[in-house]
Amino acid sequence: MKINIIYESQFGNGKKVVEELTVILEENGQDVDLFPVAETKPNELPPADLYIFSSPTRKFMLPRNMGRFIKEFIPPSENTKYALMTTYMDPRTIALKKMEALMKKKEIKKAADDFKIKILGLKGPLEDGYSDGLNKFADELIK
Numbered sequence: 001m002k003i004n005i006i007y008e009s010q011f012g013n014g015k016k017v018v019e020e021l022t023v024i025l026e027e028n029g030q031d032v033d034l035f036p037v038a039e040t041k042p043n044e045l046p047p048a049d050l051y052i053f054s055s056p057t058r059k060f061m062l063p064r065n066m067g068r069f070i071k072e073f074i075p076p077s078e079n080t081k082y083a084l085m086t087t088y089m090d091p092r093t094i095a096l097k098k099m100e101a102l103m104k105k106k107e108i109k110k111a112a113d114d115f116k117i118k119i120l121g122l123k124g125p126l127e128d129g130y131s132d133g134l135n136k137f138a139d140e141l142i143k
């Protein structure tokens, strides 16, 4: 399966997680590409079967560039799937809810439940023990 991961990561925590996810998926025979949102335009993405969007929570919500990217993203077919991830400090985050609301309009299916990773300070580190969750998320994505 061809998988595009589109991510934003100001301090590198989200980047670390999507890089780890890429390794897991590649070890399972998937063809994965990573795209930093700031350097990518939605219409420049190569077509893929699955799109994973990974964003930090900012001011409870999404950074503007991620919101705009998802809004403009056009799935290549109705069989395209998507999945959502966020890093956050405060459990009141509504970043995933915002991404979900934007994706709902595309009328494509979700490949796995949303994945949230807690970070312990503004700049990190990631809370220990997310590896099990990340492996389960990866399993769901490719099942």
Ligand SMILES: Cc1cc2nc3c(=O)[nH]c(=O)nc-3n(C[C@H](O)[C@H](O)[C@H](O)COP(=O)(O)O)c2cc1C
Residues within 6 Å of the ligand: 008, 009, 010, 011, 012, 013, 014, 015, 056, 057, 058, 059, 060, 061, 087, 088, 089, 090, 091, 093, 119, 121, 122, 123, 124
């Ligand atoms: C301007 C700003 C606002 C933030 N607001 C929130 C917030 O409302 N809720 C929250 O849980 N985390 C908030 N954070 C923390 C980010 O979620 C955290 O920096 C991010 O997840 C780290 O991921 P990254 O290293 O990939 O950038 C904020 C961070 C910044 C810089």
